[in-house]
Amino acid sequence: AIERTLSIIKPDATRRNLTGKINAKFEEAGLRIVAQKRIHLTEAQAGQFYEVHKERPFYGELCQFMASAPVVVQVLEGEGAVAKNREVMGATNPAEAADGTVRKEFALSIGENSVHGSDSAENAAIEIAFFFSGLELVG
Numbered sequence: 001a002i003e004r005t006l007s008i009i010k011p012d013a014t015r016r017n018l019t020g021k022i023n024a025k026f027e028e029a030g031l032r033i034v035a036q037k038r039i040h041l042t043e044a045q046a047g048q049f050y051e052v053h054k055e056r057p058f059y060g061e062l063c064q065f066m067a068s069a070p071v072v073v074q075v076l077e078g079e080g081a082v083a084k085n086r087e088v089m090g091a092t093n094p095a096e097a098a099d100g101t102v103r104k105e106f107a108l109s110i111g112e113n114s115v116h117g118s119d120s121a122e123n124a125a126i127e128i129a130f131f132f133s134g135l136e137l138v139g
Protein backbone atom coordinates (compact mmCIF):
# COMPACT_ATOMS: atom_id res chain seq x y z
CA ALA A 1 0.00 0.00 0.00
CA ILE A 2 1.06 3.61 -0.51
CA GLU A 3 2.25 4.90 2.87
CA ARG A 4 3.78 8.02 4.34
CA THR A 5 6.62 8.15 6.85
CA LEU A 6 8.35 10.90 8.82
CA SER A 7 12.03 11.43 8.11
CA ILE A 8 14.49 13.78 9.81
CA ILE A 9 17.87 14.74 8.39
CA LYS A 10 19.80 15.30 11.62
CA PRO A 11 22.24 18.06 12.67
CA ASP A 12 25.40 16.07 11.86
CA ALA A 13 24.19 15.82 8.25
CA THR A 14 22.85 19.37 7.79
CA ARG A 15 26.17 20.70 9.20
CA ARG A 16 28.07 18.80 6.53
CA ASN A 17 25.70 20.02 3.76
CA LEU A 18 24.45 16.48 3.01
CA THR A 19 20.72 17.23 2.59
CA GLY A 20 20.77 16.88 -1.19
CA LYS A 21 22.82 13.67 -1.21
CA ILE A 22 20.47 12.07 1.35
CA ASN A 23 17.37 13.24 -0.52
CA ALA A 24 18.79 11.73 -3.72
CA LYS A 25 18.99 8.33 -2.00
CA PHE A 26 15.34 8.58 -0.93
CA GLU A 27 14.20 9.60 -4.41
CA GLU A 28 16.30 6.91 -6.12
CA ALA A 29 14.54 4.35 -3.92
CA GLY A 30 11.16 5.54 -5.20
CA LEU A 31 10.21 7.66 -2.20
CA ARG A 32 8.59 11.03 -2.96
CA ILE A 33 9.24 14.03 -0.70
CA VAL A 34 5.68 15.33 -0.24
CA ALA A 35 6.57 17.84 2.52
CA GLN A 36 9.86 19.24 3.75
CA LYS A 37 11.09 22.07 5.96
CA ARG A 38 14.31 23.11 7.67
CA ILE A 39 13.84 24.01 11.34
CA HIS A 40 16.01 24.52 14.40
CA LEU A 41 14.48 22.56 17.29
CA THR A 42 14.77 23.67 20.88
CA GLU A 43 15.96 21.04 23.33
CA ALA A 44 12.43 20.97 24.80
CA GLN A 45 10.89 20.29 21.37
CA ALA A 46 13.42 17.52 20.70
CA GLY A 47 12.57 16.10 24.12
CA GLN A 48 8.89 16.07 23.28
CA PHE A 49 9.49 14.36 19.93
CA TYR A 50 11.66 11.66 21.54
CA GLU A 51 9.47 11.31 24.67
CA VAL A 52 9.31 7.50 24.21
CA HIS A 53 13.06 7.38 24.92
CA LYS A 54 12.81 9.49 28.10
CA GLU A 55 14.09 6.73 30.39
CA ARG A 56 17.06 5.80 28.18
CA PRO A 57 20.54 6.78 29.36
CA PHE A 58 21.22 8.64 26.08
CA TYR A 59 18.04 10.78 26.19
CA GLY A 60 19.72 14.00 27.38
CA GLU A 61 22.55 13.68 24.90
CA LEU A 62 20.07 12.89 22.10
CA CYS A 63 17.96 16.00 22.82
CA GLN A 64 21.04 18.26 23.03
CA PHE A 65 22.34 16.89 19.75
CA MET A 66 19.00 17.32 17.94
CA ALA A 67 18.92 20.98 19.05
CA SER A 68 22.59 21.64 18.17
CA ALA A 69 21.95 22.75 14.56
CA PRO A 70 19.06 22.83 12.06
CA VAL A 71 17.30 19.65 10.97
CA VAL A 72 15.27 18.95 7.84
CA VAL A 73 11.95 17.30 8.65
CA GLN A 74 10.16 15.66 5.75
CA VAL A 75 7.34 13.35 4.79
CA LEU A 76 8.25 10.56 2.38
CA GLU A 77 5.52 8.82 0.40
CA GLY A 78 5.58 5.59 -1.56
CA GLU A 79 4.83 1.89 -1.69
CA GLY A 80 5.68 0.50 1.76
CA ALA A 81 7.33 3.82 2.64
CA VAL A 82 8.01 3.00 6.31
CA ALA A 83 10.01 -0.16 5.56
CA LYS A 84 11.57 1.25 2.39
CA ASN A 85 12.85 4.31 4.25
CA ARG A 86 14.33 2.10 6.97
CA GLU A 87 16.08 0.06 4.28
CA VAL A 88 17.58 3.20 2.71
CA MET A 89 18.67 4.52 6.15
CA GLY A 90 20.39 1.29 7.25
CA ALA A 91 20.94 0.08 10.83
CA THR A 92 20.86 2.62 13.69
CA ASN A 93 24.52 1.87 14.43
CA PRO A 94 26.54 2.82 11.32
CA ALA A 95 29.03 0.04 12.13
CA GLU A 96 26.19 -2.41 11.39
CA ALA A 97 24.66 -0.58 8.42
CA ALA A 98 24.69 -2.27 5.00
CA ASP A 99 26.70 -0.91 2.08
CA GLY A 100 24.99 1.84 0.13
CA THR A 101 22.76 2.93 3.01
CA VAL A 102 22.64 6.53 4.27
CA ARG A 103 24.07 5.60 7.67
CA LYS A 104 26.87 3.46 6.20
CA GLU A 105 27.94 6.33 3.94
CA PHE A 106 27.33 9.35 6.17
CA ALA A 107 26.68 8.55 9.86
CA LEU A 108 29.38 9.41 12.38
CA SER A 109 28.21 7.30 15.34
CA ILE A 110 25.12 5.63 16.81
CA GLY A 111 24.03 9.03 18.17
CA GLU A 112 25.10 11.23 15.26
CA ASN A 113 23.54 8.89 12.72
CA SER A 114 22.40 11.42 10.09
CA VAL A 115 18.73 10.41 9.78
CA HIS A 116 15.65 9.39 11.72
CA GLY A 117 12.74 7.44 10.25
CA SER A 118 9.43 6.31 11.77
CA ASP A 119 9.49 2.67 12.89
CA SER A 120 5.84 1.84 12.08
CA ALA A 121 2.89 3.22 10.14
CA GLU A 122 1.19 4.00 13.44
CA ASN A 123 4.15 6.03 14.74
CA ALA A 124 4.54 7.66 11.32
CA ALA A 125 1.06 9.19 11.64
CA ILE A 126 1.91 10.53 15.12
CA GLU A 127 5.33 11.87 14.05
CA ILE A 128 3.99 13.50 10.84
CA ALA A 129 1.29 15.28 12.88
CA PHE A 130 3.99 16.52 15.31
CA PHE A 131 5.66 18.56 12.54
CA PHE A 132 3.12 19.12 9.75
CA SER A 133 -0.45 20.21 9.22
CA GLY A 134 -2.53 18.45 6.58
CA LEU A 135 -2.26 21.51 4.32
CA GLU A 136 1.53 21.15 4.16
CA LEU A 137 1.40 17.62 2.68
CA VAL A 138 1.46 17.90 -1.09
CA GLY A 139 1.31 14.47 -2.69
Ligand code: CMP
Pocket residue numbers: 053058061062092110111112113115116117
Ligand atom coordinates in the same frame (compact mmCIF):
# COMPACT_ATOMS: atom_id res chain seq x y z
P1 CMP B 1 16.54 7.51 15.92
O1 CMP B 1 16.03 6.61 14.84
O2 CMP B 1 16.43 8.95 15.69
O3 CMP B 1 15.78 7.15 17.27
C1 CMP B 1 16.35 7.35 18.53
C2 CMP B 1 17.77 7.76 18.46
O4 CMP B 1 18.51 7.60 19.63
C3 CMP B 1 18.50 6.88 17.46
O5 CMP B 1 18.08 7.17 16.17
C4 CMP B 1 19.94 7.18 17.78
O6 CMP B 1 20.45 8.29 17.08
C5 CMP B 1 19.86 7.51 19.26
N1 CMP B 1 20.53 6.44 19.99
C6 CMP B 1 20.18 5.16 20.03
N2 CMP B 1 21.03 4.47 20.81
C7 CMP B 1 21.94 5.37 21.27
C8 CMP B 1 23.07 5.28 22.10
N3 CMP B 1 23.45 4.10 22.63
N4 CMP B 1 23.76 6.41 22.34
C9 CMP B 1 23.36 7.60 21.80
N5 CMP B 1 22.28 7.73 21.00
C10 CMP B 1 21.60 6.62 20.74
